[in-house]
Amino acid sequence: MTRPLFADLDAVLSIARQGSFRAAALDLGMSTTALSNAIAKLEQRLGVRLFNRTTRSVSLTDAGQTFVARVGPAMTDIHDAMLAVQSLQETPTGTLRINAFASAAREVMAPLFLPFLRHYPQVQIDLVTEGKLVDIVAGGFDLGLRPADLVPADMIAIPLGMSRENAVVASPEFLRIHGEPTVPADLYRYRCIRARLPNNALFRWRFEKDGVPVQIDVQGALTLDEASLVRIAAREGMGLGYVQEADVREDIAAGRLVRVLADWTPSLSPLALYYPGRKNPPAAFSAFIQAAREFASRTERSH
Numbered sequence: 678m679t680r681p682l683f684a685d686l687d688a689v690l691s692i693a694r695q696g697s698f699r700a701a702a703l704d705l706g707m708s709t710t711a712l713s714n715a716i717a718k719l720e721q722r723l724g725v726r727l728f729n730r731t732t733r734s735v736s737l738t739d740a741g742q743t744f745v746a747r748v749g750p751a752m753t754d755i756h757d758a759m760l761a762v763q764s765l766q767e768t769p770t771g772t773l774r775i776n777a778f779a780s781a782a783r784e785v786m787a788p789l790f791l792p793f794l795r796h797y798p799q800v801q802i803d804l805v806t807e808g809k810l811v812d813i814v815a816g817g818f819d820l821g822l823r824p825a826d827l828v829p830a831d832m833i834a835i836p837l838g839m840s841r842e843n844a845v846v847a848s849p850e851f852l853r854i855h856g857e858p859t860v861p862a863d864l865y866r867y868r869c870i871r872a873r874l875p876n877n878a879l880f881r882w883r884f885e886k887d888g889v890p891v892q893i894d895v896q897g898a899l900t901l902d903e904a905s906l907v908r909i910a911a912r913e914g915m916g917l918g919y920v921q922e923a924d925v926r927e928d929i930a931a932g933r934l935v936r937v938l939a940d941w942t943p944s945l946s947p948l949a950l951y952y953p954g955r956k957n958p959p960a961a962f963s964a965f966i967q968a969a970r971e972f973a974s975r976t977e978r979s980h
Contacts, residue, residue, distance in 0.1 A: 685719045769961035770799040777822035779806040780921050793968045800961045808875035824946040832951040838976040841945040844922040846934040848914040857937050861891045868916040869895035873902040882919045884941040
């Protein structure tokens with residue numbers, strides 16, 4: 678089997694699975710035009726149309742359904758055979774695709790991802806961060822990184838054991854001028870840096886004490902959608918900011934930011950890496966899982 682034909686068969690299966698050329702092109706890392714041309718050439722070679730195309734939908738023809746039914750299991754066997762061989766590599770190589778919340782990625786970048794890449798220089802990590810939950814299998818990812826309470830039940834999870842909490846912070850000068858809030862309700866009297874969620878809704882600041890949750894719709898002149906920008910604005914005295922404590926830990930230690938309402942921000946769900954069960958995983962995947970388990974063990978001992 679030539680490589681172009683192998684790629685074309687994968688393309689047919691991706692289109693059938695995704696239900697659109699555009700989604701399949703994103704899945705395969707190619708342009709929609711290039712994918713359409715490749716399928717047209719394959720159909721010409723076979724002498725039949727595999728897909729019914731309209732401007733709004735794509736569906737398999739009868740011939741396409743027969744083709745996919747026969748080719749799908751065969752391609753699965755071929756990919757499994759390739760993975761079985763790759764799992765025997767002495768030196769891990771290849772690319773690991775990981776999907777994560779940006780805040781989670783920031784927390785594990787330095788202690789886990791970067792040391793792993795230094796130890797295995799022939800492995801690449803393709804890290805995609807987004808603020809919404811995704812199906813990592815459908816998205817073509819090897820692993821996901823999320824708070825443990827958001828990991829799907831059918832996934833294998835590796836709790837990383839890192840303590841996590843939110844923090845309300847402001848610059849020392851801001852607090853010198855305006856004073857410190859002592860309870861969440863005080864925030865209504867302060868200028869705050871508001872945050873916008875990926876779904877375009879404004880984030881309500883969440884607190885809890887003695888088992889009683891409180892949510893506050895803060896007010897302020899600045900609304901941002903990225904935590905690193907909130908950190909900058911807070912350091913510049915633009916108001917109180919609500920961020921992941923890990924993102925401002927160094928600023929607090931250096932005195933650039935001051936934390937308030939600490940007794941109202943309880944611990945968050947710890948982070949976990951997760952992945953679907955798989956036969957004969959590549960050596961790079963197995964090495965990363967081992968590195969993650971060792972990291973989790975060190976983190977647990979340190980706490």
